[in-house]
Amino acid sequence: MAKLFIFGIGGTGSRVIKSLTMLLASGIKSFNDFDIIPIIIDPHKDNEDLKRTVSILDHYQKIKDKIGTNNEFFGTKITTLQSLDSKRRMGGTYSFTLKAVSNTKFKDYFSYSSLNDENKSLAELLFSGKSIDTNKKEIDLLDIPMDIGFVGNPNIGSVVLNQFRDSDEFKDFANNFSEGDRIFIISSIFGGTGAAGFPIVLKNIRNAVNNKELANGGYLQNSAIGALTVLPYFNIETDKDSPIKRGDFIEKTKAALGYYQNNVNPILNAMYYVGDDYSGKPYKNDAGQGGQKNDAHFIEIAGALAIIDFMNTDSDSLLCEGGKPLLNICKEYSIKEDAALLNFKHLNDYSNTILRRNLVQFTLFKKYLDKQFEQSIGNKTWSTDTPAIDHSFKNNQFFNSNLKSFLKAYEDWLTELNQNSRGFAPFNLSSDINTTVNGFEMSKSMFGLGKFDFDKFDMELNRTVRNEVYSSADQKLIQLFFKATSAIVSNRYGF
Incomplete structure (x- = not known):
């Protein structure tokens, strides 16, 4: 199986990977199957977005390991880099460990005190400016603590992230x-x-053939590389004591785009741009001290769609010679109708083709588990047929820990998307099952089926279970509910 290595840099990288994981859990796949290997690069180890994403990835991987192959929900394999080693097979982490940043100031990172006077003056010139420390006191950039990130300073980040190469x-x-x-x-x-990490990662991959310590340098030099560049997409609170200013976002973006045009885009196979100028509810202005826990945003789903599009791109369009792509692809993302609170009807046809059906199925699966599962297990045919899904099943680690935790994270993700501004509210998790999908109501008349309820859900599960063979109760739960919800969506929504 071919692999897709995803480097998620900074908080935005973590949040896009989280959205991608939710889409993959719903059964969305690429035309070209890939195993996914996320590698998250973030010096801020207390970043809540990083920690939440790593937790979600861990639960996904454990669910996938239990249900095996030939499933649609959780159908794509996600694994750590370390587990690719045949000697390890399992274990490892999704996060790249930056060395010598914990409890370290920037000037100590590059041994400022050991420099001669001329080099000290050069360092002071290159890294002039002020920032805010963890106590909201003004400090020189040279005194920034490394373990809260680079506080919007890519010139500092570029120095620290150069260790990636070795x-x-x-x-x-x-x-x-x-x-x-x-x-x-x-x-x-x-x-x-x-902004600092992207060019460094890209150039080290393209130049890998010159690094004698690396295997497969030729493959890396001519590899198919896509990238997502996320332009400003959220508002932040005004805080005179914070180094992060909304007004700086555009100027930094312009400067970086100018650099990318000449130094980055020519060696990329495919560049994807997403951003949003909608000025909605501001995020908390957190330079790093507070953990940077941002609500999920629709732009991150658009970013996940970029990854799926890249996986779907034909290999002939992603060829390279001598580290230079034969074709440079650039794509942007758009919605069909502008609205402060989006649902499926506001999205373009491409997005709905990929997202709508699978997300509806996965949400119906979750709603059944929340509202009906307890009443049906042990007395419905789909539950009692071998392998049985009974009351003891609820207490196993697969269901009670990994699946429930993942579905709770999915609910939190949908809630945050709904509450954000710009918001995305495709579902109403607290509504009647007939009105779960905002903007759509289940058909009452199609094929004379009558109003849908959980009894009819159980009937569909009973019908489906007769035609399937399952390797375990864990695998049965996932595959049975995918097949049943697929039929429900076709019959009741017609998409």
């Missing part, structure tokens, strides 16, 4: 990269970590 993770990545594998890089363009 890291164990980069060597593991190169050792496990094969012909036909692909690479995707996610970053924001208006912050510090993403």
Whole structure:
């Protein structure tokens, strides 16, 4: 199976990977099957977006390991870089470990005190300016603590992230990269970590053939590389004590785009741009001290769609010679109708083709587990047929820990999308099952089926279970509900 290595840089990288994971859990797949290997690069280890994404990925991987192959929900394999090693098979982390940043100021990172006077003056010139420390006191950039990120300063990030080239993770990545594998890089363009990390990661991959310590340098030099550049897409609170200013986003974006045009785009196979100028509910102005826990945003779903589009791109369009793509693809994203609160009817046809059906199925699956599962297990045919899904099943680790935790994260994700501004509210999780999908109501007359309820849901599950063979109760739950919800969506929504 070909692999897609996804480098998620900074908080935006984590949030896009989280949205992608939700889409993959719903059964969305690429035309060209890939195993997904996320590698998150973020010096801010207390970043709540990073921690939430890693937790979601861990639950997904454990669910996938239990249900095996030939499933639609959780159908795409997601794994850590380290688990690709045949000697390890399991374990590892999704996060790239930056060395020498914990409890370290920037000037100590590059041994400022050991420099001579001339080099100290040069460092002070290159990194002049002020920032805010964890106590909201003004400090020189040289005194920024490294473990809260780069506080919107890509010039600092570029120095620290250069260690990527010599890291164990980069060597593991190169050792496990094969012909036909692909690479995707996610970053924001208006912050510090993403804007600094993207060019560094890209250039080190293209120049891997010159690094004698790396395996598969030729494959990496001519690999198919796509990238998502996230332009400003959210508002932030005004805080005179914070170094993060909304007004700086556009200027930083313009400067970075100018650099990308000449130094980045020519060596990329495909560049995807997303952003939003809708000035809605501001995020908390958190330079890093508060953990940076941002609500999910629709732009992150658009970013996940870019990754799926890249996976779907024909290999003949992604060829390289000598590290130079034969074709440079650039794409932007748009919605069909502008609205402060989006649902499926506001999206373009391409998005609905990919998103709508699978997300509706997955949401119906969750709603059944929340509202009806307890009443039906043990007395419905779909539950009692071997392998049985009974009351003891509810207490196993697969269901009670991994699946329930993942579905709770899915609910939180949908809630945050709904409450954000610009918002995305495709579902009403608290409504009657007939009005779960905002903008659509289940058909009452199609094929004379009458009003849909959980009894009819159970009838569909009973009908479906007769035609399937399952390897375990865990696998049965996932596959049975995908098949049943597929029939329900076809019959009741017609899409």
